[in-house]
Amino acid sequence: MASTESFPALPLFDLQLQPQDLEAVAETLRSGWLTLGPRTQAFEEAFAAQLGVRHAIAVSSCTAALHLAYLAAGVGPGDEVIVPSFTFAATAAAVLYCGGTPVFAEITSRANPNIDPEDVERRITPRTKAVCAVHFAGYAAPVDRLKEICDARGIALIEDVAHAPSASLHGRKLGAWGMSGAFSFFSNKVLSVGEGGLLSTDDDDVAAFVRSRRSHAMTSGTWERHKGSTDTYDVVGLGFNYRLDEPRSALLLSRLGRLEQEIERRRELTVRYRELLSGVQGIIVPFEDSEVATSSAYVLPIMLERDGEQARVSAELRERGIQTSIFYPSIHRFSAYRERFPDVSLPITELASRTELTLPFYPHMSDEDQDRVVTALAEVV
Known part of the structure; x- marks a missing residue:
């Protein structure tokens, strides 16, 4: 099949x-x-x-x-x-x-x-x-x-x-x-x-x-x-x-043996991503520019300023060939944890989980790939 x-x-x-x-x-x-x-x-x-x-x-x-x-x-x-x-x-x-x-x-x-x-x-x-x-x-x-x-x-x-x-x-x-x-x-x-x-x-x-x-x-x-x-x-x-x-x-x-070299490349890409994203309205880019140099630059997370838009924005980016993910749903909101801990309330965490999107990111990503992601994001936000 x-x-x-x-x-x-x-x-x-x-x-x-x-x-x-x-x-x-x-x-x-x-x-x-x-x-x-x-x-x-x-x-x-x-x-x-x-x-x-x-x-x-x-x-x-x-x-x-x-x-x-x-x-x-x-x-x-x-x-x-x-x-x-x-x-x-x-x-x-x-x-x-x-x-x-x-x-x-x-x-x-x-x-x-x-x-x-x-x-x-x-x-x-x-x-x-x-x-x-x-x-x-x-x-x-x-x-x-x-x-x-x-x-x-x-x-x-x-x-x-x-x-x-x-x-x-x-x-x-x-x-x-x-x-x-x-x-x-x-x-x-x-x-x-x-x-x-x-x-x-x-x-x-x-x-x-x-x-x-x-x-x-x-x-x-x-x-x-x-x-x-x-x-x-x-x-x-x-x-x-x-x-x-x-x-x-x-x-x-x-x-x-290549870890430091690859992380340095991740940092370079992160700096460029953040510069491009600074011109996109309606998003928050977590952390400070000054922190990139001491990070591992693992992923590129953003937060949508408006609640309730996460699923739509993700779907519209997917239609444009761009995969995103959610890093992370709140653990205490999962079924197994709500059963054990029904009274947990973390408003900041819950809002972050409802508005976060993780963008495509890897060491061999090209400038053209980044431009495509940011242009599409600006169009759909």
Whole structure:
């Protein structure tokens, strides 16, 4: 049966791999060793050095990294974790995996859609075990202020860095501010390999816990037994199958060498996009121009000034061959969360979710592509 799908001329994301990336994966396949092993270790060491932390532990997804980060912070039944609702559902779902309760906090504004530290502070209770800061679109959340708030109360600060590899605040890389940072290598991310994640930390105990729990809490892995380091293992806790495989690690290691160059290109494109968008009436472009230079420039979000226009504008852009998306629907408005948390009201977050559109954006986007997007947007807003 013939496909009736129609793909946009300008997609939201696009990925171009280089010949060396393909060869790195092919070499791994030829090696015959596909599960967690030496290539994963090499990638972890390189990523930790690039980030400036003691430990980087590769896992199967950013969701897995968040789950292990919350567990390492001691989150369990009866505990609360303060999270934004303006994020992907995994930020809150991983709290529920632990038996904890996500407490949803406001964003600062539609022009600064990162978590509001003043609202976080108001929501802290004796049950608060951790705060999770999401660096939306690759721009730094106020982790400097959040760290002060958390440190003063003995609360763990977790960073959801899914959008923000190599972004920084005050010269310090994001993912190096909190007890742990959770990174994503999903197919639409800045450093993408399809599926994958990583937990960063400077805490030796956290690193040991995460390395153990990512692989069923076994005291040795398949690679160690293959090398002859041991021929047995114990299981010392409740662990998970959160391992990253070797082909993805090889692809990550190959792509990591170009990460800074690709992010710099993203920043150049973002500056040009923002200049073009400054002439479009009826929209808000989040964050400040000055913040682009320290961001990862992951996506290009806009907010429509008028409520109730999101679906129409998205549909009319799609008719012109331009794909958009919503980053993000409010978590607390999803059916599963309304059932659990029916009384949550976050007016700023909810308005942002009803008016946000994410525009096409990728490192090899041309000036002509950007011009086409902005011209179409100006026509339909």
